[in-house]
Amino acid sequence: MLICPICSGALHSLDNGVQCSHGHRFDRARQGYLNLLPVQHKKSLDPGDNAAMVEARRRFLDAGHYAPLAARLAELAAARAPARWIDIGCGEGYYTAQLAEALPDADGYALDISREAVKRACKRAPQLTWMVASMARVPLASASCTLLASVFSPIDWNEAARLLRPGGGILRLGPARMHLFELRQKLYDEVRDYVDDKHLADLPDELKLADTQTLEFRLTLDSHAARADLLAMTPHGWRVNAERRERILAEPFEVTVSVRYDWIERQ
Template sequence: MLTCPLCQGSLSQLDNGVVCPAGHRFDRARQGYLNLLPVQHKNSRDPGDNQAMVQARRDFLDAGHYAPVAERLAQLAAERAPGTWLDIGCGEGYYTARIGQALPTAQGFALDISREAVKRACRRDPRLTWMVASMARVPLSDASCQFIASVFSPLDWSEAKRLLSPGGGLMRVGPTEGHLMELRQALYDEVRPYADDKHLALVPEGMTHAHSEILQWRLSLAEPKARADLLAMTPHGWRASAKRRTRVIEQTAPFEVTVSMRYDYFVRQA
């Protein structure tokens, strides 16, 4: 299943790591993950989310604010009952762990380019294979996955298609145009429109759009920390002015905001 990120040879277990026939070896970190992101595949010294963003996201998600998103994703994954699945762009592992709970007998893999995220993610479920790796060069063999989840993550469609076995599918979860609308209105003079179906134009030939639904509800954030965490885990944490961010965080009344997520499922044809 695992492949070498340097030569694409098969990786096998050796001591506390993995090795390919060419002798490229990758040790397992003490937290339990494999670092399969060679330095030549990095665009920066520490790519992906930094420690502050990862911690803010972890605190916000562990408080249960987006629990309905994870529950519905887990339900949709369980309905498809894959033998092998992958969370591509797993972040700090909140959604990954919920999928793992829904698929206790399936073989699960998860990766993210952020080492800080995967360091925390792998503690959520040691049964899964956690990897620091590139989403454009996933170290898994062709047609090895029956189900792929992509939650709030950039996606290389050709790579996802390569990984899927015939009949397998990709579940993409992303925000709709109305997601966090009240927050955006509080932060900016003008809220830019967002086409939440633009990803449909990127789907490669040989993959069929098989399912779509929207999950939406109103969320009340009563605590300043929850509002600060939400800002810190999104681009609004650095795009918006400090004055407007502070106003949102320090207001005395609960902040009411719309959560709106779109689930799209794409099946690879035989």
């Protein structure tokens, strides 16, 4: 099932790690994950979200602010009854753990390029196979999965098509047009309109949109911590200047949470 990220040969368990027939060996970290991101595949020394960003997301999600998003995701995944699934860009594992709970009899995998994220994520559901790896080179065999989950994460469509069996699909949770609109109003002088189906323009012929659902609700950010963590975990927060940041953090406000769930099927 697992394949070597260097030569694509099958990986087999050996001592406290895995190894292919060509002798490429990858040890399991003490937290339980496999690091399958060779140094030659990294674009920086420590790619992905850093510890501060991961901790902000963990605090915000564990506080339950996005609980309806995770519940709907788990419900939709369970309805597909996959035999083997993988969460691409799993982050600190909040959504992954709920997928694992909804799919107790399925073979589950999860990966993220951020080592800091996976270190924390693998504690949530130790029964899964957790990996530090890149979506551009997922270390799983071709046509091995029936469901690929992606939550607020970019997708390499061709790699996704390679991983999926015919009839399997991608369960994608992404922002809709009004997602965090009020926060964006506070951050930018001019809020650009967001086209929430632009990702579908790049689908290869093997992948087709089969179903779309939306979920929307209002969220009150009544604590300084919630506002700070939301800023820290979104790309919007990276761009704001200090003065505007302090104005945003100063007082409670409401935001619209608006997302879409796409089921993109492998033909």
